[in-house]
Amino acid sequence: MRKHWVMLVAACLVPSWEGAASTLTRGEFTALFEQEAETVLADTGFDIVDELHLRANKPGGGELIVFLDNAYHSYELGQQPLYEAIQSKIVVVDAQLNHDSHQQVSRILPVIKPQSFLVRTREQLSEAGVNKDLTPFYYEHLNSDLIVLYVLDTPQSAQYLTKAQVKALGLSATHLRALANDNLQMHWQQTDAKWVVFSQELQGVLTLSKRDFYAASSLLAQPDWSLAALEEGWVFFMPARDHVYLVPREDAFAMSHISALVKDIYKHNRHAISPYGYMFDAGKWVRYSPLKAVEPSDG
Template sequence: MRIKIVLVLALLLPVCVYAGKPLISKHEFTLEFNRYLEEKVKDSEFSVVGDLHLHAGGMEGYELNIYLDNAYDVYLSGGRDIKLIFNDQLESIKNQKKTLSNSDVKSILPVIKPYTYIESSIAQLKEAGYDKDDIPLFYEKLNEDLYLMYVFDSADSMRFVSPKEVEKHGIKDSIRDIASKNIESYYFKIEAQLREIDTKGNGRAYLFFADENYEASILMGFGYLKRLTLEIDGEPVVFIPARNVVLIVGSNDSKAIDMASSIAARGYRELGYAISPFGYKYLDGKWSRF
């Protein structure tokens, strides 16, 4: 028994102690990184919004919401010195500043589309005389049901990003990350929110409200969702029957899942801009059908 206890303590040690020192809290980590940025980046203004959330401004009109969840997870693992973690984050911020200094790139937001939309759009373009290599749609596959597209969003219009524009801006490998950060900042700006719905005793469920255009894009702005008060049983399961309808329930809440599945199936059949009747769970870095 003594051997087992010693072994368990040894396994837990990296989680409880880092470099011989007690681990600091999320709040302390955020304050430390804010001080680090103020020391290293003199021409910018940084402020703490909340635990693991900073705001950066004053960079020639450039603004950014900085989320430190992943950095803090790396810190907790004990596998990397905190100064190196901070330096990694600083380099990421510099790269984002350089990329987003382009006003076009700063306006790119992600949109979720069903695979049927991609198939029909390609078919129509081919009928119109486009060759396969010249189709002016840039898209990426999320899973067997969903595709990710991008738009240039302005006060006057939304226009799909084309492959040529992706090449022009040199963002083929980074556009997904750019769009994710942009949509999280957009949600923060418009104060997108969750509202619990009355399920009549059928578990616990929430609706996500944004602007009637980018609700379903929450799949790409999941970091924002994690900061909202979401009291569910298990991991979030997200249903996106239409562009402007998002239901969220817990993976262990069978009643809520049944209810959300029924609502999503009906919404998928009846609502405009339909996307999917299924629920999705974030697992191993991707959204998979639940």
């Protein structure tokens, strides 16, 4: 019941924000979020730590670190209107603070898998005499090559969330993705993962500083938003779950070398994901096409 009330109050507040003449700065976005979050979540206090970084304090004790990087990034790129970005984040924070299974909610992380993962799973179900159409875990299509699943990450294991578990959370697909991406942002903070230069020979290519189970998921939430937006000028390669590379689209030398490396990793890694690169186009992650990328503009 609380979830529906929070969504209703947030929805009533946000339309008035759209009068902003230009894109809000990080500081303005942070201040606006604090103002609206304290109105909707009246029992929770918010303190601004830095731009896009707040601390939420509950009256009964307990604290939640709130990062607005993903929400601001979505708004800045025009993927969400201002009111949707703020509203979605408020709903997510409420779930993180007040969900009956708070500890579990804070451990939900996104995982990217190839579409072939579904095929293999259904084949295994069919061999076991189970209806192959009853895929037990919850998933979303990212594009024609990739899907997004959600796992409950614990020190002992990472368990895929089932459709029943996701339904019990009471979150929309949009809010579930935002929640998982926020948790992933916290994971990067805790593991101190960063984008680093791949090699002296390929100075323009970036890779993660750590081999990580969730490395491929950095497509959804970056470890470091101070980097020029991933969507602008980069091709993202994820040949395996713990191998990722960012390559400038215009660097033909780097693209040739990394493409060959990616194909080799994909061929030999037991956790392979894709031999292709992906670029952000018209609001979606699509398979990189060199011809399309260098197509001249009109005029």
